[in-house]
Amino acid sequence: MIYQTIKQLLIWERVKTFKKRRSKNMNSKIKKALCVAVAGASLVGALSGCSNSKEVSNVVTYWAGIPMGDGSSDAESIPFVQYLHEATGIDVDFTIASSDGGQRTEQFNILIASNEYPDIMESNWAGFKGGAQGAIDQKVIVPLNQYMDEGKLPNFVKYLEEHPEIDKLLKTDSGEYYTIPFIREDDKSRMFNGPILRKDWLDELGLEVPETIDEWENVLAQFKEKKGATAPLTILSNFWDVGAFMGAYGVKNGFILDDSGKVVYGPMQDGYKEFLIKMNDWYKKGLLDNGFAQIDGNMLNSQMTSGKSGAAVFSAGGGMGKWLGAMSDDPTYDLVGAKFPVLNKGDRPRFGTKASAFDGSGASITTSCPEERIDSALKLLDYAYSDEGRNLFNFGKEGVDYTMVDGKPTYTDYVTNNPDGKTMSEMLALETRATGGPFAQSVRYTEQFLGLPQQSAAVDNWRDTDDEKYSLPAVMALTQEESDEYTRIMTNANTLKGEKFVKYIQGTESIDTWDSYIDELKNMGIERAIEIEQAAYERFLSR
Numbered sequence: 001m002i003y004q005t006i007k008q009l010l011i012w013e014r015v016k017t018f019k020k021r022r023s024k025n026m027n028s029k030i031k032k033a034l035c036v037a038v039a040g041a042s043l044v045g046a047l048s049g050c051s052n053s054k055e056v057s058n059v060v061t062y063w064a065g066i067p068m069g070d071g072s073s074d075a076e077s078i079p080f081v082q083y084l085h086e087a088t089g090i091d092v093d094f095t096i097a098s099s100d101g102g103q104r105t106e107q108f109n110i111l112i113a114s115n116e117y118p119d120i121m122e123s124n125w126a127g128f129k130g131g132a133q134g135a136i137d138q139k140v141i142v143p144l145n146q147y148m149d150e151g152k153l154p155n156f157v158k159y160l161e162e163h164p165e166i167d168k169l170l171k172t173d174s175g176e177y178y179t180i181p182f183i184r185e186d187d188k189s190r191m192f193n194g195p196i197l198r199k200d201w202l203d204e205l206g207l208e209v210p211e212t213i214d215e216w217e218n219v220l221a222q223f224k225e226k227k228g229a230t231a232p233l234t235i236l237s238n239f240w241d242v243g244a245f246m247g248a249y250g251v252k253n254g255f256i257l258d259d260s261g262k263v264v265y266g267p268m269q270d271g272y273k274e275f276l277i278k279m280n281d282w283y284k285k286g287l288l289d290n291g292f293a294q295i296d297g298n299m300l301n302s303q304m305t306s307g308k309s310g311a312a313v314f315s316a317g318g319g320m321g322k323w324l325g326a327m328s329d330d331p332t333y334d335l336v337g338a339k340f341p342v343l344n345k346g347d348r349p350r351f352g353t354k355a356s357a358f359d360g361s362g363a364s365i366t367t368s369c370p371e372e373r374i375d376s377a378l379k380l381l382d383y384a385y386s387d388e389g390r391n392l393f394n395f396g397k398e399g400v401d402y403t404m405v406d407g408k409p410t411y412t413d414y415v416t417n418n419p420d421g422k423t424m425s426e427m428l429a430l431e432t433r434a435t436g437g438p439f440a441q442s443v444r445y446t447e448q449f450l451g452l453p454q455q456s457a458a459v460d461n462w463r464d465t466d467d468e469k470y471s472l473p474a475v476m477a478l479t480q481e482e483s484d485e486y487t488r489i490m491t492n493a494n495t496l497k498g499e500k501f502v503k504y505i506q507g508t509e510s511i512d513t514w515d516s517y518i519d520e521l522k523n524m525g526i527e528r529a530i531e532i533e534q535a536a537y538e539r540f541l542s543r
Contacts, residue, residue: 057373058372060093060119062094063097066437067096080433120365124359125361130477133173136172139367142367152382153382166357180362188460190355192317193314193353196311197310200332205227210338211342212248212341216245217282219311220311231291234300237292245275255530268518276504320337323335337459353467365378410444416451476533
């Protein structure tokens with residue numbers, strides 16, 4: 001079969017489609033593109049299935065680039081897909097992207113290179129070359145302004161009128177709306193990670209939850225000396241960018257805003273140097289996991305449930321919730337989420353992990369969508385911003401997945417305590433799109449997903465920062481020309497930064513070489529990269 005051959009050719013191991021409708025669901029352009037791909041693989045015999053039919057199917061084709069389902073089932077077996085069809089009456093042929101980030105990127109790149117797209121594509125358009133404007137200019141997606149003016153996205157327009165603070169985030173620098181977005185409305189839904197400690201150890205040792213760097217050092221030292229922790233503090237190797245401890249020194253591991261509102265590069269600030277000196281000191285004292293540059297998720301889980309570590313920086317769900325569950329047979333095991341560290345008692349943390357309300361992710365109409373299907377595609381996307389659609393995307397089907405309790409949507413036992421043994425995360429992936437998609441995420445999802453009191457309290461502590469004041473907007477966009485130059489500079493700068501980060505903390509290179517490190521960054525063009533970021537930020541402010 002042609003489609004199966006193409007799936008193998010493109011290494012789409014986990015892409016699932018509506019098999020029994022596939023011949024009807026592909027418009028003639030997509031069929032031609034598949035024919036070309038097959039021919040390129042010397043599979044000429046398959047071309048007989050590609051006709052140049054003038055008939056246009058009424059089935060909307062949709063690439064779900066924000067993962068959904070359980071990663072193994074096809075779209076027809078996902079209850080949410082069935083519920084959406086029942087609610088809208090629109091036939092949709094979903095192609096589900098891989099849940100693996102690398103494969104998903106490869107799939108997206110292949111689609112873009114083909115110049116033939118599904119009617120609707122989900123992606124984080126902020127990451128596209130030239131941003132969303134680049135995707136429009138390259139004729140991948142179409143602006144939505146005209147359809148909004150024509151009244152074809154009434155629920156979405158109403159939402160923007162009610163949320164003007166979000167409206168600005170959803171436009172390109174030239175004022176074009178380009179996607180039906182995934183919005184995290186509430187602060188609580190925008191906090192994922194932060195410092196976590198063994199509360200039972202703190203209680204046993206008579207220690208308070210640490211707030212300052214000095215208090216943290218004392219706690220970690222006592223975890224080592226009195227609890228036998230061999231790696232008192234463990235942080236995933238790719239989680240240093242979270243900035244949990246460097247934030248105490250007024251920096252993060254990338255571009256930030258200084259007190260005057262100007263863009264600066266965090267890893268060349270004096271505060272970053274001070275942070276590295278402190279981490280080197282902790283490393284020498286045995287307070288920091290000596291394998292900090294190679295810690296993965298499995299290692300972190302083991303450290304935090306075996307007594308080797310007493311503190312980490314990770315998530316409320318996949319970290320705190322997972323560890324508490326794994327240690328449920330130990331009645332003494334307990335965790336607490338600490339506020340982000342500061343240098344001086346009473347200071348407010350400058351940086352945390354608060355995500356933007358909108359990060360560029362959403363579903364967009366592509367240039368391949370024929371006029372005959374535009375209205376159906378728009379109606380489908382607009383539905384998610386209706387009251388009924390919002391509930392479906394967040395909570396699933398009423399009476400099955402949720403009921404109204406005291407006026408609030410509340411997940412049923414079918415979701416939270418599934419009789420077939422599926423976890424709540426697995427059920428949400430099948431019955432809803434609560435974790436991601438083109439809709440506004442409800443804080444009621446967050447409140448119920450993070451159902452343990454330790455998780456809720458942790459998120460409340462983590463959100464107490466000035467992150468939004470000093471962090472650059474996630475949807476700031478570079479022009480295509482800027483993007484090329486910026487990428488050349490930052491590829492080299494990031495490599496240098498990463499190498500120095502490890503060497504300075506381990507002490508294999510003296511911090512006395514700091515000035516030469518700064519010179520290297522400047523020679524690589526870091527000052528030009530700062531100028532590019534500053535220009536993008538100013539354009540954002542002018543939207």
